Amino acid sequence: DIQMTQSPSSVSASVGDRVTITCQASQGISSWLAWYQQKPGKAPKLLIYAASSLQSGVPSRFSGSGSGTDFTLTISSLQPEDFATYYCQQANSFPFTFGPGTKVDIK
Amino acid sequence: QVQLVESGGGLVKPGGSLRLSCAASGFTFSDYYMSWIRQAPGKGLEWVSYISSSGSTIYYADSVKGRFTISRDNAKNSLYLQMNSLRAEDTAVYYCARENYWGQGTLVTVSS
Numbered sequence: 001d002i003q004m005t006q007s008p009s010s011v012s013a014s015v016g017d018r019v020t021i022t023c024q025a026s027q028g029i030s031s032w033l034a035w036y037q038q039k040p041g042k043a044p045k046l047l048i049y050a051a052s053s054l055q056s057g058v059p060s061r062f063s064g065s066g067s068g069t070d071f072t073l074t075i076s077s078l079q080p081e082d083f084a085t086y087y088c089q090q091a092n093s094f095p096f097t098f099g100p101g102t103k104v105d106i107k
Numbered sequence: 108q109v110q111l112v113e114s115g116g117g118l119v120k121p122g123g124s125l126r127l128s129c130a131a132s133g134f135t136f137s138d139y140y141m142s143w144i145r146q147a148p149g150k151g152l153e154w155v156s157y158i159s160s161s162g163s164t165i166y167y168a169d170s171v172k173g174r175f176t177i178s179r180d181n182a183k184n185s186l187y188l189q190m191n192s193l194r195a196e197d198t199a200v201y202y203c204a205r206e207n208y209w210g211q212g213t214l215v216t217v218s219s
Contacts, residue, residue, distance in 0.1 A: 043209035043212060095166065095167075098151060
């Protein structure tokens with residue numbers, strides 16, 4: 001199975017900050033990576049698919065990059081509604097494993 | 108609009124069984140693969156199972172293989188997860204999902 005790791009596990013940031021979250025796969029997954037945002041008590045929301053494609057309706061301050069084993073989610077200017085937990089998920093091979101999550105909270 | 112509504116969750120004793128359902132609407136259900144994902148209280152997301160659009164291809168997480176069975180009824184626009192031999196560690200909110208669409212989840216609690 002492909003293992004996914006994320007760093008940091010949590011980050012404290014202020015509105016307007018640039019935030020970068022990294023995700024690493026235990027083996028190459030090409031660009032088969034998605035990023036999700038989850039707020040407490042809610043289902044996850046897809047932000048990025050195919051490593052760098054922005055899901056329809058998602059603000060352009062979110063961007064994704066990377067391929068192979070190393071990936072990045074960047075929030076260019078953090079907004080109040082962005083405080084949440086972010087997960088990466090590989091879709092290269094079953095089981096479609098998730099990373100452990102990165103919690104973004106208010107500094 | 109796409110809607111996925113899970114049901115069937117509840118409290119069950121260890122070793123017991125439960126069948127989850129997911130009612131789909133707003134799209135041609137038979138055209139899409141579907142998945143179950145779960146989230147234990149206060150924990151991260153865990154992919155559980157996948158079923159192809161026709162039902163001919165199925166995958167499971169190792170943690171549920173041999174105990175859970177995914178199925179679908181395309182005539183009823185419904186997805187199912189039959190869960191047997193339930194354990195305390197199966198306690199979670201279970202979500203059905205179609206690509207970027209997720210249901211609201213149904214809580215399964217396994218406790219004596």
